[in-house]
Amino acid sequence: MPFIQKLNTSPTISFLLNGHGLGSTYWNEVIRILRNIIPVYDKVNSAISLGRDNQFRTEGIIKSVFPGNKVLDAGSGYGNMSKLVLENVSKDVTIHFYDPIPEMLKNISSNFKGYDFNYCLCSGVFEKIPFKSESFDAVICGYSIRDSIDLEQAFEEIHRVLKDDGRFLIVDLGKPDNFLLRALVTIYLKYFLVILAYLTAGRKGLPFRTLYGTYLRWPKNNVLKQLLSKRFSKVDFKKKLLGGAIIVVAYK
Template sequence: MGLGSYWGEVMEVLREIIPVYDKVNSIISLGKDKEHRIRGISQRVLPGNKILDAGSGFGNMSKTAMRLTDGNISITLYDPLVPMLKNTGTFFEKTLDMANGVFEHIPFRDEEFDAVLCGYSLRDAINLRIAISEIHRVLKKGGRFVIVDLGKPDEVFFRAGVSFYLRCILPILAFVAGGRLGLKFGTLYGTYKRWPKNKKLEQLILEKFSRIEFEKDLMGGAIMVAAYK
């Protein structure tokens, strides 16, 4: 499971949509992205924690975590796209540590982080099982793996509804918000097709983690997950 050979195409699209990335994301999540990040991170990132924001983009998960802890955390932004990392400078008052790379080869020591955050990014892993294993490796004992992302409902009816939204409604909203660049958000449907159903994702995470809290919203089309090492 994962994007496999589709990964390169997705990365190229992400590189192109950087100018409208945040604006369009807020619109296509129906304004729920901030709420979902808060629900995912609350009580899972604690003051004094060392955090890896994996697939960080502009660092929205980190910004949420900093607000919830009054800035009393240490953050490393980690993303496969250098241009994404370069665009984070204006979003933070202090300079954060940054690293460039993929989920499948995280360049940090075993048990280095208290929490790993993945906000709308794990879905872009090349190999999902390897990505989860690497995240587990760099977490300390008792560490938390927090995922906020699209969900793929287990129920056929709800899954069809989410698919319809991503294929037919999302492109219209993305175009309104981001113009022609917004149309490129249509690649989201390609990542969604390769994304496991919610129950399967839960089982996959539990292959490595001891406990999981799996919260859903929007008919299961949005998930907030916390897995504990």
């Protein structure tokens, strides 16, 4: 099947935060740090999730992506979510890799050598997705939607670009509703995450401490479900690791 390649780069965009999300100032800082950890990003991310990141990704993917689908991999990074789509669902899909960091997208072609499927590259933010309404059968976000500038605006845009009966998959950190469980996850992310990142990637892994800041701005699990339920007709919300990890499929 032919490859479709397109790369649009977007300048830094400022938004007024109207709810949950990182806000423009902190978002710019997070993006700067992510650019600096590109070489060790996948390795450290796997260690932080105790080696279960792909397991959680796959569990969500088989529920939300089907052969023949047109898929938006939003916050795609190197394309780990999409690679699992090809390996566990079908190569008969069209994937649009979409990420705010063009340097991430430049690794897609080498990361997918030997995979025969249609794809497109595009750079931008969740809050301003440059595609027509009702364009996609599925939007998949693996450990990425947490880094949105304005979470509610991001949800609105994702809902817009989904076709009727489309699916929105979130695989990410969870913030438990229970105070004690939330405290355990918070301690892990604040202290042990940095140790794991350092053991995995040395000093290059230390910037991953920024992950704790994104977690602080991330809504609790029940609040996240409520935000999704405002726009989506059904929300299947699965909690893993005591609620510290989530697999969510929201249906338009």
